Amino acid sequence: MRRYGTIAGAATALGYTASAVSQQLAGLERDTGVTLVDRGPRSAIVNAAGTEFLSAAGDVLQMLDSARARAAAAVGRISGRVVVAAIPSVAPAVAAALARLRREEPLLDIALVQSSAPRAERSLIEGVVGIAVVDDWGTRPAVVDARLSSESCFAEPIVLAAHRDVVAGAGDDWLSMLSECLPHVPLLCATEGNYSREFADGWLARRGLSPRTRWEFDGLDMLAELVALAHGVAFLPASVVRRYPATVQAALPAPSTRTVNCLRRRDADGPRSAIIRCAQTLTAELASTAGSRLF
Known part of the structure; x- marks a missing residue:
């Protein structure tokens, strides 16, 4: 979203629907208790809180992907x-x-x-x-x-x-x-x-x-x-x-x-x-x- 400036643009690039991305984002904001994206009529801009969250979350997601891949590889699968x-x-x-x-x-x-x-x-x-x-x-x-x-x-x-x-x-x-x-x-x-x-x-x-x-x-x-x-x-x-x-x-x-x-x-x-x-x-x-x- 930071790259595309809109929820629809980010959704298209990732292969999701705009509705699905919007719902996931809303759920994430409920979990964190802060607004991560400043929404406008035609834009969605990642704010300061969202930028800090992205920085930390990126490392966590990479670790999670690595853990999943290692577990799948242990049984001869790819994930x-x-x-x-x-x-x-x-x-x-x-x-x-x-x-x-x-x-x-x-x-x-x-x-x-x-x-x-x-x-x-x-x-x-x-x-x-x-x-x-x-x-x-x-x-x-x-x-x-x-x-x-x-x-x-x-x-x-x-x-x-x-x-x-x-x-x-x-x-x-x-x-x-x-x-x-x-x-x-x-x-x-x-x-x-x-x-x-x-x-x-x-x-x-x-x-x-x-x-x-x-x-x-x-x-x-x-x-x-x-x-x-x-x-x-x-x-x-x-x-x-x-x-x-x-x-x-x-x-x-x-x-x-x-x-x-x-x-x-x-x-x-x-x-x-x-x-x-x-x-x-x-x-x-x-x-x-x-x-x-x-x-």
Whole structure:
């Protein structure tokens, strides 16, 4: 809450509902007998008493987590709470993998939140989440923050997607599709700051192409839905396009690849770490199911 400034923001980052966090906070204030958060119409600010409580409580919680992990390890189990942030396009596969792991390790407490890749990476660095499943569209330097460990799950082609009726008179290559579409239909893309948007803008700019109209939406599935309804064209991962039979795709010149990576903080390393086990499971599951109906 100190980081996000609102109960709703903190709840979303932690994988809880705002109501649940509010109730837990109220119970904590009853137990301590002091107000820990100054609440406003649109904010919740941790006050001086709350700051002192956080400082001491953090150490206690770490000791409690360590005690639980040691007890679980004594009987060959893994315990602890792990919050995973995943980009929406792979969230169903991530959820399925975590559900299977949860059945194998009943002492694990796992929460999954959906997030854009930039936001998930920031949340991981700040310690809000333990794992981030993100994508790389080749628009940033291939340098991982020294505090993070990264494992590649799978890679797939980025394609130009359009409804078959929109490109009925065009050829089956990307240049013909763009020449047919860009003067007449919108380019559908993510909002600025998203890696897929950076890819689309850079790819077109390098070829001296400019769309007549640009419509911005968040979420690759939202873009694919709009393409399938003949509202425009978009640069999308091949796995997303395959979900929509009315959509056709044209391969782009190499290298045009999206890579999905599983990130975790290096300081989570340790014997039978819950975060490490979750990260290993996600990496293996996503690699094995790439191209299946989950994608």
